[in-house]
Amino acid sequence: MSNENNHHTTKEFADLDLSPDEFQQLGYRAVDMIAEYYRGIREVPVFPPRTSAEIARVFEENLPELGQEPGAILAEWSEKILPNATHLGSPRYFGFVNGSGTMIGALAEALAASVNMNAGAWKPAPAATEIERRTLAWIAELIGYPLECGGLFTSGGTMANFTGILAALRNTAPYNTTEEGLQSEMRRGRFLIYMSDHEGHVSISRVADLLNLGRSAVRRVPSNEDFTMDTAALEKILDEDAAQGDIPFCVVAQVGSINVGAIDPLEEIARICRERGLWFHADGACGAVGAMLPEKRHLYRGLEKADSVTLDPHKWLYIPYECGCLLVRDPEKLRRAFSMSAPYLRGALPTEYTGIDYLEYGPQMSRGFNALKLWMSLKHYGAEGYRKLLSQNVRCAEHLDRLVRESPDFEPLHRPNLFIYSFRYFPADLRLPDQQNGDGENDLNAWLDRLNQRIADEIQLSGTAFIMTSKIHGRTVLRMSICSHRTTLQDIEIVFGKLREIGEALHRRERPETLPAFPQNQA
Ligand SMILES: *Cc1c(COP(=O)(O)O)cnc(C)c1O
Numbered sequence: 001m002s003n004e005n006n007h008h009t010t011k012e013f014a015d016l017d018l019s020p021d022e023f024q025q026l027g028y029r030a031v032d033m034i035a036e037y038y039r040g041i042r043e044v045p046v047f048p049p050r051t052s053a054e055i056a057r058v059f060e061e062n063l064p065e066l067g068q069e070p071g072a073i074l075a076e077w078s079e080k081i082l083p084n085a086t087h088l089g090s091p092r093y094f095g096f097v098n099g100s101g102t103m104i105g106a107l108a109e110a111l112a113a114s115v116n117m118n119a120g121a122w123k124p125a126p127a128a129t130e131i132e133r134r135t136l137a138w139i140a141e142l143i144g145y146p147l148e149c150g151g152l153f154t155s156g157g158t159m160a161n162f163t164g165i166l167a168a169l170r171n172t173a174p175y176n177t178t179e180e181g182l183q184s185e186m187r188r189g190r191f192l193i194y195m196s197d198h199e200g201h202v203s204i205s206r207v208a209d210l211l212n213l214g215r216s217a218v219r220r221v222p223s224n225e226d227f228t229m230d231t232a233a234l235e236k237i238l239d240e241d242a243a244q245g246d247i248p249f250c251v252v253a254q255v256g257s258i259n260v261g262a263i264d265p266l267e268e269i270a271r272i273c274r275e276r277g278l279w280f281h282a283d284g285a286c287g288a289v290g291a292m293l294p295e296k297r298h299l300y301r302g303l304e305k306a307d308s309v310t311l312d313p314h315k316w317l318y319i320p321y322e323c324g325c326l327l328v329r330d331p332e333k334l335r336r337a338f339s340m341s342a343p344y345l346r347g348a349l350p351t352e353y354t355g356i357d358y359l360e361y362g363p364q365m366s367r368g369f370n371a372l373k374l375w376m377s378l379k380h381y382g383a384e385g386y387r388k389l390l391s392q393n394v395r396c397a398e399h400l401d402r403l404v405r406e407s408p409d410f411e412p413l414h415r416p417n418l419f420i421y422s423f424r425y426f427p428a429d430l431r432l433p434d435q436q437n438g439d440g441e442n443d444l445n446a447w448l449d450r451l452n453q454r455i456a457d458e459i460q461l462s463g464t465a466f467i468m469t470s471k472i473h474g475r476t477v478l479r480m481s482i483c484s485h486r487t488t489l490q491d492i493e494i495v496f497g498k499l500r501e502i503g504e505a506l507h508r509r510e511r512p513e514t515l516p517a518f519p520q521n522q523a
Pocket of ligand 1: 158258312
C-alpha cells in the first residue's frame, strides 16, 4: 500500500477528539468553574424555586445535528445547569439522606472517566479491581466487620440490598433457585423477608419487586417504643409463618433508620437467624459507617455477625453519586448467587493475568470505577478525619435536639441516635395545659400536619435550607438528615431560627379559628 493511499484512508475517518492542548485549556477552565462553585457553596440558595416546566423550558432544544464549540458547552454549565440545580453540597441541605460530595471525590470522577476502566472484570480494570478489593477491606476494618469478607460497590443502597437479599435467597432456599427461580415445582410456600414496621426502608419493597416475590413478601415486624424491632414479636411471626408452610429466609435489620437513626437489636437478630438458618441482612445504608465512632460502637454489637451489610458511601461518607456498597461475610456465597459464564467473558486459556471479575459477584456486568472516589477520600481524610466528620454530624443532631427541647413551640419525638433527627413544630398556644387529649384532637392534628408541611415547603422556597417532612406514627414531622461534611453548629442554629420564624408567621396568619387556644402555655 502506498503512502498516498494510507493518507487517503486516514482522512476519511473523523477525528473528533480534542487535542491534548485543547483539553488542557478546557480542563483548566472547568476546574476554575468548580473551584469558584466551592467558594460560594456556603451561601448558595440551596434549592431553585422554579417549577419542572420552567426548568424543562431552559433545556428545550433540538438534537444538535452539528457539533458545537466545547467552550460554549462548558458555558452552559454555569448559565443553565447551576441556576437550576439543588445544591446537596451546601451545609444547609438536609433532604432525604444525601451526602455532600467530597472535593477529592470530584477529581476522582474525572480521573476515572479519563482512563475509562470497566470494573465488571479484571482484564479491562486491573488496578480498579484491586483498589475496589482494598477499599472494601478498609471499610470492613472501619466498621468492625470480618476482614475476610467479600462484597462490591453498587450504584446505591437499593442495589446493595437487592444483591444481598438475592444472595440470601440463593443460599437459603430448599432447592436450586438459580436454575428454577420461583417456577420450580419444588417450591412449597412463599419466600418471606422480615423488617421492622415503622422504620423498615421502602427499598426492601423494591427488592421484593426485583425478586418478583411480591411486596407482601416483606413482613412488617412490630417495633419497640424506641423504633427498634421487637425481636420477641419477630420470633412469634417467624413461628407462625413457618407453621403455615411459608419459607422465611431473610431478616433485614435497620442499622441507622431513615427517620430516627434507630439501630435494631443486632445481637438478638443474629441469634434468631442463626437458630433458624435464616440470612441476616443489615441495611446500614444510612448508618452502618457510624460503627467507626468509638462512642457509638456499642450500638453496633452483632453487626459483625450479619451475613451481609449494605452501606452507602454516597450518604454518610460524603462520596459523590453514585456509590453504594455491599459487604458479605462469605464471598463464596455471593459468587454462587451471581456467577455466570459465557465464552466471551473470559479468555479460553488459563493465564496468570486474571483476577476477580466483579460481574460474578453482583447484578451488573459493566461497572464504573466507583471505588476510586472512596479510596481517594479515605486517603485524604484518613480514618481519623472521617471519625471527626461523622462525630460533628452527630453533635449537630444532638444540638438540634437541645434546641427543640428548649423551645416551647417544638416537640421532640426521639433521642438523636446518629445524624438523622425528626421533630415537630407544635405552637405552645395549642397545647392542652395538662397534656390530655381533647375533643378537637383531629382538628389539631390536621392543622399541625399542614403547618409542618408548609414550614418545610417555605424553607425550601426561601433557599436558606432544604428540609423535608416525613411521618412518625402517622403525623407529619420535620426531618433533618445532617450528613454534610460542611455543616456546623452555626448552620443548625440559623436553620432552627428560620424554622421558628416561618412557623410563627404561618401560625399567626393561618391558624384555624376553630382550634382552642392556651395562651398561658406560651413562654
Ligand atoms: C437510602 C437508603 C436505602 C437506599 O439507598 P439508595 O442509595 O438510595 O439506593 C436503603 N436503605 C436505607 C436505610 C436507606 O437510608
